[in-house]
Amino acid sequence: MTAQLKQLRDKIDAIDSELLKLVSARADLAREIGEIKNGTAYRPEREAQVLARMRELNPGPLENEQVARLFTEIMSLCRSMEEPLTVAYLGPRGTFSEEAALKRFGSVVTSLPCNSIDDVFSKVEAGKANYGVVPVENSTEGAVGRSLDLLLQTRLKVCGEVALAIHQLLLAHHTDLARIRRIYSHPQSFAQCHEWLNVHLPHLPASARINAASNADAARLAAEDESAAAVAGKKAGEVYGLTVCAENIEDDPSNTTRFLVIGEQEVAPSGRDKTSLVTSVRNRPGAIHELLAPFAHHGVSMTRLESRPSRAGLWEYVFFVDVEGHQQEPKVSQALRELVEKAAFLKVLGSYPAA
Numbered sequence: 516m517t518a519q520l521k522q523l524r525d526k527i528d529a530i531d532s533e534l535l536k537l538v539s540a541r542a543d544l545a546r547e548i549g550e551i552k553n554g555t556a557y558r559p560e561r562e563a564q565v566l567a568r569m570r571e572l573n574p575g576p577l578e579n580e581q582v583a584r585l586f587t588e589i590m591s592l593c594r595s596m597e598e599p600l601t602v603a604y605l606g607p608r609g610t611f612s613e614e615a616a617l618k619r620f621g622s623v624v625t626s627l628p629c630n631s632i633d634d635v636f637s638k639v640e641a642g643k644a645n646y647g648v649v650p651v652e653n654s655t656e657g658a659v660g661r662s663l664d665l666l667l668q669t670r671l672k673v674c675g676e677v678a679l680a681i682h683q684l685l686l687a688h689h690t691d692l693a694r695i696r697r698i699y700s701h702p703q704s705f706a707q708c709h710e711w712l713n714v715h716l717p718h719l720p721a722s723a724r725i726n727a728a729s730n731a732d733a734a735r736l737a738a739e740d741e742s743a744a745a746v747a748g749k750k751a752g753e754v755y756g757l758t759v760c761a762e763n764i765e766d767d768p769s770n771t772t773r774f775l776v777i778g779e780q781e782v783a784p785s786g787r788d789k790t791s792l793v794t795s796v797r798n799r800p801g802a803i804h805e806l807l808a809p810f811a812h813h814g815v816s817m818t819r820l821e822s823r824p825s826r827a828g829l830w831e832y833v834f835f836v837d838v839e840g841h842q843q844e845p846k847v848s849q850a851l852r853e854l855v856e857k858a859a860f861l862k863v864l865g866s867y868p869a870a
């Protein structure tokens with residue numbers, strides 16, 4: 516070992532000793548907070564504030580997202596000293612929902628992969644998991660209808676959101692594209708990579724694209740078949756030991772999926788929040804305008820409006836609306852009070868820190 520290398524490693528050792536002392540002191544404080552705090556250990560608003568502060572203080576060379584990951588992991592450890600959490604997500608292992616759960620909760624939780632979005636809701640409703648993570652919309656493919664329908668029915672609250680950049684990979688046993696005879700993927704992922712597949716695998720007919728229940732399931736099927744490939748995420752490739760043939764094959768490089776965290780909790784304001792609600796208006800001229808007017812009137816920005824056929828049969832459509840601000844903020848609560856007078860139906864799904 517050169518003298519210079521030894522000197523640098525000695526410096527790292529000294530820093531690690533300090534880091535260990537600091538992280539241990541932090542964990543002690545979290546445990547103390549856990550003893551005086553009522554209710555659940557997980558406080559999304561506080562974690563959002565900690566991450567925002569660290570992004571702000573970040574001196575480099577680490578990127579803000581890397582700093583956020585590091586501190587999410589530190590908080591995940593500290594949180595686990597207070598209370599072990601179980602997080603349900605749309606499985607199997609290796610899905611983007613698992614990545615989203617990891618991004619929000621860190622790795623020091625018990626993760627519970629579920630077979631369907633319905634199952635994620637049921638596990639949390641039955642108290643088998645503290646929180647659930649479900650996809651709600653994709654920037655290319657639009658809303659995930661089943662999540663919206665279940666949000667309408669459930670008594671659970673929306674406690675958070677996670678925005679995840681979705682990068683699709685072509686995974687197989689080898690990198691020889693000419694030898695690929697069939698491709699497995701989830702229909703949404705096929706749609707996101709439609710052009711790329713047409714250009715790079717022109718020898719495959721449309722019938723060679725076989726739908727799977729999830730991307731992770733597609734990777735599992737491809738792992739069992741030498742002449743098959745899967746379109747799936749990095750995590751799925753790792754779980755099923757596949758080789759990466761091509762990365763970032765999505766047609767839109769800004770492809771993002773938004774996930775919601777669901778649970779029993781009413782989240783306190785973080786200072787930078789969103790509120791999700793579902794509402795319905797009586798079917799008459801100007802009805803939608805009436806629905807939007809209270810927000811405009813109180814200066815509340817709407818970030819999303821999604822219509823969905825009502826299953827109740829009583830009204831034709833329900834509208835899923837996201838607005839900026841927490842329901843405890845005066846302008847949001849005033850707008851909601853005004854809306855409740857006009858709407859045939861209104862359910863506030865929850866307020867939570869904006870991703």
Ligand SMILES: O=C(O)C(=O)C[C@]1(C(=O)O)C=C[C@@H](O)C=C1
Nearest residue numbers: 545548556557558561590593594
């Ligand atoms: O501030 C708290 O309430 C804590 O329990 C500490 C802490 C943290 O590690 O910073 C841990 C868990 C909570 O979700 C929020 C923050």
